[in-house]
Every structure is written in structure tokens, then in C-alpha cells.
Amino acid sequence: MRISVYSPPYLFKGGRPQILSMAGSQWAYGTTKQITVDGPILKAALIRPEAVTHSSDPNQRYVDLPMTVTGTTIGLNLTSNPNLAPPGWYMLYVVGTNGVPSVAQWVQVPVTGPRRGLLVLAVLGVLGVGAAGIWFVAAPGEHASPVAAAAPRPTDSTWPGLAAGPSAAAPVTPSAAAPAETSAPAAGAGGPAEPVAAPFVQNYAGQPGVKPLKPLPSPTGTHYVRPNVDGCDHNYGGITQCVPWTFPAGTTDKCAWLAGHGFKNLKVAATDRQRLDRDGNGIACDD
Known part of the structure; x- marks a missing residue:
């Protein structure tokens, strides 16, 4: 096994500044939060934690924090624009006058106001769609027995051969739980045959109606190209x-x-x- 450890050059320019104290880790939009440090500070910023996938970091974000300096007490002004700093967790860094950053402190920018309601509605919507999907896949029907629970049950008129409404599906008994081809029982005395529920298979996934073309032979001669092309x-x-x-x-x-x-x-x-x-x-x- 071979392990490479990378140390950025700025860590060898001197001591790292320290964040000695911080007025809470919950930072609301448009507020000023005070921190204390151990020496002169050049700048401060919030950096979004990494969320790397497919060799890219779509969560990457740097939020500059304007400062109000009083000795070693510094007021940091967070933007009031959620588009510049979306809600979530950030790493707070301060950079010393020698260009060396501090060790980060975690800060959370919470969801507030109308955005909280929109986020709650979005989460509920996703959960509702997921629950509906689970019900559609797993629900065996109001009167189906546990043995027949795995049998699919069409629920609307888009399934061929079934009329609209819950009464269109015939009850499934334990003896009929095994897969069987679609069939209809013989018509009763003067009445039409009732359809039997069966898995619906799309027919467009079958073989195409035309045969694929054979590959063209590789060229064996030269192709003339005009000298003034x-x-x-x-x-x-x-x-x-x-x-x-x-x-x-x-x-x-x-x-x-x-x-x-x-x-x-x-x-x-x-x-x-x-x-x-x-x-x-x-x-x-x-x-």
C-alpha cells in the first residue's frame, strides 16, 4: 500500500491563527456574529463542506464575511441573500496576516421564514410520492389474502380489458396466486366473461419490425480530395x-x-x- 500526504505550502509560513470563542453556531441571515481570535486577522469566510460525486464538487461555495474589528474581537456580517449562502452547514475560517488559515469551526445557517415552509412542503411532497409508490407496488388490495399479496392488481382503466372502477378487478384466491397466462372464464348464461387480473406487458419493447442493415464494407480504394478544398x-x-x-x-x-x-x-x-x-x-x- 502506498499513501501520499499533501501539506499545502501556506501551512509552513508560520503559526495558524486561532478562533478562541464564537457567539453560537446558529447564524441567521443578515446578522452579525462576534468571535474572538488570538491575533491580527486578514479576512474571514464560510466554506461549504465537500459533496463530491463523479469527480466534481457541486456543493462547493465560498462566502466572504465582511469584518468589524475591535482588537481581537471581530464582528462577522452574514449576507441576507440565501442565494449567496444557501441554508446548511459551513466551515468558518479566519486567515492571519501571513496568509495562513485557522482550524475551522462549524457554523449552521438554518432555514427560516417562507423558505422553511417551502422546504417542509417539498419534503412532505417527496415523502408523499414515495409512500404512494410503495403503496402502489406493495398494496395487495382490500380483500386479498396474504398468499395473493404479491399478485399485481390493476387499479384504473389504462389496463387493457378492465373497466374503470374498483369493481373491475376479480378477487384473487390463494389457489390462483401462482402466475398464469391471461385468460377469461367461459361466459355465463347470456353474460360476458369477466376479465382476470394479470401483469401488463408493454408490446413496444418487442423486436423491431425491420431487420438491421448489414455493415458496409470497408473502403478499399482511395478517395479523391480536391486540391483547393x-x-x-x-x-x-x-x-x-x-x-x-x-x-x-x-x-x-x-x-x-x-x-x-x-x-x-x-x-x-x-x-x-x-x-x-x-x-x-x-x-x-x-x-
């Missing part, structure tokens, strides 16, 4: 050089224009369409 005449020079496919209007001496832009002794890779190889030695503009 990017506006450059790649008949000249290397891959990193761009001789204009069309020179600016009024250009009378192309080699002089190229020399003025840093192009000299360009190798003719293919066709000399610009007539720049005047001596025919395979090098453009070398004379």
Missing part, C-alpha cells in the same frame, strides 16, 4: 503551407507576392497550374 493550392509546398488558389486581384507577380508573405522555394507536388516553376526543376519561385 480549403482555399489553398496544395500543388505547392508542404502540408502546413497554403499557397492561395486564387491570388488577390491586381497581383501581377505571384512569386513576388509569395516571397513577400514568407513563401520561397516551394516544391511542386503535382501540377504547376499557377506556372510558378519557371525553370522546370520542380521548385516553384526559386529563380
Whole structure:
């Protein structure tokens, strides 16, 4: 086993400041809380604890605290804007004049006012949805026996073959608790057959109606790319050089224009369409 311990450089710049006392750990929005320290302080801040997932920390937050200093007694002003400091627990740090932070103290910013009611409603809503889901999955029905409790029971008209209303589901007896295919009993004397409750299976999850296409064969030949596909005449020079496919209007001496832009002794890779190889030695503009 190999363990690496990281110590940040600022911890070697001198002693760490200390928070000697703090006026409570519950900090309401828009209030000023006093702390006492053991020496001069440069700044103070609240830092949200980590909540790391998938290599990111979505809970990361730094809340600066304006200070009112009276000797070693410091008043820290917490913002009144919950968007800057959402409710929850924070670590309170003070930083000394040498740039070294203190050991943190835990501070809680509680939910107050209308936000408390919204949070309570949100929690109750989540709990209500969860309870409804548990009931829907686990509820065996008003008159089902314990043996038949695991049998699914459709509850509305969205299940094919069942009419709306609680009377549409036929009672399930212990002998019928074992899985069975959907079937309907024979019709009575002149009456329609009653549907039997059975698991509903979506039919869209079946095999598609068309066969998948076979993979195309890998190309075996070369593919022609126009030499001016990017506006450059790649008949000249290397891959990193761009001789204009069309020179600016009024250009009378192309080699002089190229020399003025840093192009000299360009190798003719293919066709000399610009007539720049005047001596025919395979090098453009070398004379």
C-alpha cells in the first residue's frame, strides 16, 4: 500500500491563527456574529463542506464575511441573500496576516421564514410520492389474502380489458396466486366473461419490425480530395503551407507576392497550374 500526504505550502509560513470563542453556531441571515481570535486577522469566510460525486464538487461555495474589528474581537456580517449562502452547514475560517488559515469551526445557517415552509412542503411532497409508490407496488388490495399479496392488481382503466372502477378487478384466491397466462372464464348464461387480473406487458419493447442493415464494407480504394478544398493550392509546398488558389486581384507577380508573405522555394507536388516553376526543376519561385 502506498499513501501520499499533501501539506499545502501556506501551512509552513508560520503559526495558524486561532478562533478562541464564537457567539453560537446558529447564524441567521443578515446578522452579525462576534468571535474572538488570538491575533491580527486578514479576512474571514464560510466554506461549504465537500459533496463530491463523479469527480466534481457541486456543493462547493465560498462566502466572504465582511469584518468589524475591535482588537481581537471581530464582528462577522452574514449576507441576507440565501442565494449567496444557501441554508446548511459551513466551515468558518479566519486567515492571519501571513496568509495562513485557522482550524475551522462549524457554523449552521438554518432555514427560516417562507423558505422553511417551502422546504417542509417539498419534503412532505417527496415523502408523499414515495409512500404512494410503495403503496402502489406493495398494496395487495382490500380483500386479498396474504398468499395473493404479491399478485399485481390493476387499479384504473389504462389496463387493457378492465373497466374503470374498483369493481373491475376479480378477487384473487390463494389457489390462483401462482402466475398464469391471461385468460377469461367461459361466459355465463347470456353474460360476458369477466376479465382476470394479470401483469401488463408493454408490446413496444418487442423486436423491431425491420431487420438491421448489414455493415458496409470497408473502403478499399482511395478517395479523391480536391486540391483547393480549403482555399489553398496544395500543388505547392508542404502540408502546413497554403499557397492561395486564387491570388488577390491586381497581383501581377505571384512569386513576388509569395516571397513577400514568407513563401520561397516551394516544391511542386503535382501540377504547376499557377506556372510558378519557371525553370522546370520542380521548385516553384526559386529563380
